[in-house]
Amino acid sequence: MVVKVYGPSYASPKRVLVCLIEKEIEFETVPVDLLKGGLKDPEFLELQPFGTVPVTQDGDYILFESRAIMRYYAEKYKSQGTDLLGKTIEERGLVENWLEVEAHSYNPPIYTLTVQIMVSPKLGFPRDENLIKESEEKLAKVLDVYEEKLSKSKYLAGDFFSLADLSHLPFTQYLVSQMGKEYMIRSRKHVSAWWDDISSRPSWQKVLQLYAVPF
Amino acid sequence: MVVKVYGPIMAACPQRVMACLLEKDVEFEIVHVDLEAEEHKTSDFLLRQPFGQVPAIEDGDFKLFESRAIIRYYAAKYEERGPNLLGNSLEGRALVDQWLEVEAHNFNDLVYTLVLQLVVLPRMGKHGDVVLARSCEQKLEKVFDIYEQRLSNATYLAGDSFTLADLSHLPGIRYLVNDAGMGHLVAERKHVNAWWEAISNRSAWKKLMKLVNY
Numbered sequence: 001m002v003v004k005v006y007g008p009s010y011a012s013p014k015r016v017l018v019c020l021i022e023k024e025i026e027f028e029t030v031p032v033d034l035l036k037g038g039l040k041d042p043e044f045l046e047l048q049p050f051g052t053v054p055v056t057q058d059g060d061y062i063l064f065e066s067r068a069i070m071r072y073y074a075e076k077y078k079s080q081g082t083d084l085l086g087k088t089i090e091e092r093g094l095v096e097n098w099l100e101v102e103a104h105s106y107n108p109p110i111y112t113l114t115v116q117i118m119v120s121p122k123l124g125f126p127r128d129e130n131l132i133k134e135s136e137e138k139l140a141k142v143l144d145v146y147e148e149k150l151s152k153s154k155y156l157a158g159d160f161f162s163l164a165d166l167s168h169l170p171f172t173q174y175l176v177s178q179m180g181k182e183y184m185i186r187s188r189k190h191v192s193a194w195w196d197d198i199s200s201r202p203s204w205q206k207v208l209q210l211y212a213v214p215f
Numbered sequence: 216m217v218v219k220v221y222g223p224i225m226a227a228c229p230q231r232v233m234a235c236l237l238e239k240d241v242e243f244e245i246v247h248v249d250l251e252a253e254e255h256k257t258s259d260f261l262l263r264q265p266f267g268q269v270p271a272i273e274d275g276d277f278k279l280f281e282s283r284a285i286i287r288y289y290a291a292k293y294e295e296r297g298p299n300l301l302g303n304s305l306e307g308r309a310l311v312d313q314w315l316e317v318e319a320h321n322f323n324d325l326v327y328t329l330v331l332q333l334v335v336l337p338r339m340g341k342h343g344d345v346v347l348a349r350s351c352e353q354k355l356e357k358v359f360d361i362y363e364q365r366l367s368n369a370t371y372l373a374g375d376s377f378t379l380a381d382l383s384h385l386p387g388i389r390y391l392v393n394d395a396g397m398g399h400l401v402a403e404r405k406h407v408n409a410w411w412e413a414i415s416n417r418s419a420w421k422k423l424m425k426l427v428n429y
Contacts, residue, residue, distance in 0.1 A: 049361045050321055063309055065316035072309035093279050093288035100281035103319060105266055145265045 003073075006044075007032040007053030008211045011114070011170035015066040016054050016073075017211065018169055021203040023073055023081035035122055035214070067099060070163050084163045091158060098156040098164035105145075109138040110171045117179050122215045136181070143184060143191055150190035154197075165198050169207075173199065178213065218243040221260075222269030223250055224427050227327075227386035228282040229270040233426070234382055235286040237419035238300060239293040283315055286379050300379045307374060314372040314380035321358055325351045326387040334394045352397065359400050359407055366406035370413075381414050389415070393429070 003020070007013040008029035020027050032039065032053055039051040048055045048064045055064045063069050074084040086092045112135040120127050149156060156164040172195065176182040185195045198204070218236060220243050222229030229245075236243045248254050248269055255267045264271040264280045271280040279285050290300040302308040329351040332343035365372060372380040388411060391397040401411045414420065 049364065050317070061306055063313055065313045065320070068309055068312035068316045071312050072305065075308070076305050089288065089292050090277055092291065093277070093284060096284035096287050097279050097281050100284045100319075101266070103316075104281070142266075148265065 001059045003027045003056055003058040004030050006030045006047070006055040006057075007034070009214045010034065010053050011174065012052070012066045013054035014170035014207055014211065015167055016056065016069045017207050018166055018201075018203050019070040019073055019084065019163070021206055022084060022166070022201075023077040025073060025077055025081070029211070033214075067103060067163075067167065070167070074163055082161065084161070084166065086157060086160060086162060091160070094157040095162045095164050098162075099167055101156075102164060102167045105142050106139070106168065107171065109135040109142070110175060113139070113179060113181075114171060114174055118174060118215050136184070140184065143188055146194075147188040147191050150194050155194070161198065161201075165194070169198060169204050173204075173208070174213075178215075216275045219246050219273040220244070221246045221263060221271045221273070222248050226250070226269055227330075227390060228268070230386035230423060230427070231282040231383055232270050232272065232285045233423055234385055234420055235289055235300065235379070237422050238382065238417075239289055239297045241289060241293060241296075283319060283379075283383065286382065287315075290379055298377060300377070300382065302373055302378055303376075310373040311378045311380045314378075315383055317372075318380065318383045322355075322384065323387065325355050325358065326391060329355070329397070330387075330390045330395050333396070334390065352400075355391075355397075355400055359404055362410075363404040363407050366410050371410065377414060377417070381410070385414060385420055389429075 003025065005013055005016050005020070005027055006029075008017060009031065017027070017029075032044070034053070039045075039048075039053070044055075045051055047057070047062055050064075052064070054066050054069065055062065056069050063072060070084075078085070084095075086095050112131060116127050116132050116135070146156070153159055155161050172185070176185055176195070186192050218241060220229055220232055220236070222232075222245070224230070224233070224245050224247070233243065233245070248260065250269070254260060255264070255269060261267055263273075263278065266280075268280070270282055270285065271278065272285050279288060286300075294301065300311075302311045329348045332345065332348040332351075334343075336343040362372075369375065371377050388401065392401055392411075401407050
C-alpha cells in the first residue's frame, strides 16, 4: 500500500515529500488547487477539518499536520534511509526543540512573507508593505540566533542532519528564490553554509524537480 | 537529580511542562524568571534560551527549551512511569503529535492574543485591543466547533486516553475560562465541556493549581 500525499505543489506538503524520500518510502501525490478553493471542498474537510495541506492517507490511516506526519514516518521507518531523529532520547529531545523553534519562531514570519509577496498577486489583494518589513525584521532576528547556533554545531540539533533542519527547506527555498531575499541567508556565514548543505541534498533536489511551485 | 524549570509559575508555557512532570511524577524545582523586570532578556538568560522565552529546563547536563519539545522528551524518557501520554502504538503516537500540532498552530496563538488583550495588558494598567480580542474569540468559536466534532467521536483528542495533546491545552483553556470570561466557548459545547471537566479534574492538574495558588 503506497502512502498518498495531498497538495504536493505547496510548501508544507514538501516537508513530508522530502522526508519520505530521505526514508526511501514510496508515495503517490494527489493534487489540490488552493486557488480554486480546493480546501473548502466538503470531501477534503472530512480528511482535514481545518482545511489545510498536507494530509496523508496510508490505507485507512489518515494524518494531517506536516510535522506530525514527518515524525511518524521518521520513527516508523527508523531502520531505513537517513536517520532523522537522532540516536538517543536526548538527541531526539534536541531535534524536537529545534523543530518547535522552526514551527513557532521561524515559520510565522516567513509564512507571512510568502502570503504577502507570493500569494497576494494570485489572489488579487494588495501587499501590506509594513507587514512585509516587520516580518523581515522578525525573521532577521531569528536568523541571527541560527547564525550563533550554527557556529557551534553543523546542524540545528547537533552534528547530525535531522527533521529540525529538513523542516526549513520548503519556505526557505521560497525566500531565496521567488521572494528574492537570498541576501538574508548569504549575509550570515554559518546559515549560508548550512543552507547550501541541506538544500543540495539529493532528496530536496528531487522534490524541486518533480513538484512545481504553483506561483 | 531534580529537573530545574525556568519560568514564572503563572505563565502558560511553563505550566504545560509542570503539568507533564507532575503526571509523570518527576521531581522538579521552579527557578523563577521575572518577566516584568525583563529577566528573560538578560544575556545570562539568553544563553539558556536564545529567543528570550520561557520555559527552559536543566536536567543535570541536559538542557532543552520549547515547552512542547520538553513534554515530548519527558513523556518518552519516563514512558514506563505513570499514565502513558504518548499513545499505545506508532499510529497512536502520530495522532498525539497531530493534535499537539493543531494546538500549537490553530489554537495557541488565538488564546495568547485574546488573553494578552483582555487580561495581561489591563493587569499592567494598559488598554487591551477589544476588537482584536473579539476577532480571536470568533476564530476560536470555529476551532472549538471542530474540537466538538472530534470529541463526539473520541473521548480525548488523540483517542481513548488522555495524552500530551489534551495536556497541552490545559493552561490556555484555564486562562480562557477563569480569567478572560470566555467560559461559554467550553460550556456551550457538550463534548468539549465534558472533556474539559475530565482533564481539568486530573490530580496532577489540581496539584499544579495548588502550587500556583489559584
